[in-house]
Amino acid sequence: MKAYIETESLILRKIEITDTGNLYRLDSDPLVHKYLGNKPISCMSKAKEYIDYIHMQYDTYGIGRWVTIEKSSGDFIGWSGLKMNFEEEMNGHINYYDIGYRFIPQYWGKGYATESSTAARDYFFDKYPDQKLCGLAEIENLASCRVLEKIGLERKNDFLYTKENVTIAWFEKTR
Ligand SMILES: CC(C)(COP(=O)(O)OP(=O)(O)OC[C@H]1O[C@@H](n2cnc3c(N)ncnc32)[C@H](O)[C@@H]1OP(=O)(O)O)[C@@H](O)C(=O)NCCC(=O)NCCS
DSSP, X not given: OOOEEEOSSXXXXXXXXXXXXXXXXXXXXXXXXXXXXXXXXXXXXXXXXHHHHHHHHHHXXXXXXXXXXXXXXXXXXXXXXXXXXXXXXXXXXOSEEEEEEEEOGGGXXXXXXXXXXXXXXXXXXHHOTTSEEEEEEETTOHHHHHHHHHTTOEEEEEEEETTTTEEEEEEEEEO
């Protein structure tokens, strides 16, 4: 897998074990998890487990979430990128490619989710030209829905995610 993508303001790179502390800072923040089931993590081992999971995605599918760095400051701002969802059926889909992002609040509202996801989308269609790219967000997560729309995914339908009793918008795009 390509290990490094540079956009105008950001660097997207593979996640490493040395990112554990920053990942913990991201995922222990209740504000970040407001539309992610409200389950922020409370121990470092969860962050390490997540890094192992992302490495498995790199090795198995040649894609994965990338650490996102702000070029001007060198700061870790969160992650963005791709995932193969093979674990859980969503909206009648299983084994689908997902695009996502998760940033520390200090870096919201700067266009970074759109910028990083544009690069991830292009990477995806270069690698898998005949596949579909999907995205999901709680309907109340207006920023996330807007990002998916801005990068060209089409909102197909909303569905009830019964496990958490929330309504989710489903987006997708083919090349
Ligand atoms: C979702 C998230 C990644 C967005 O990141 P971001 O870098 O701020 O997004 P961008 O700046 O690229 O774009 C956000 C867009 O949503 C819009 N937006 C933001 N908040 C909004 C709101 N409350 N209502 C309507 N639109 C809103 C912005 O105006 C912008 O659209 P515009 O360019 O047309 O003006 C960020 O809020 C986040 O990390 N949230 C926590 C994790 C999360 O929810 N991840 C997604 C799970 S599905």
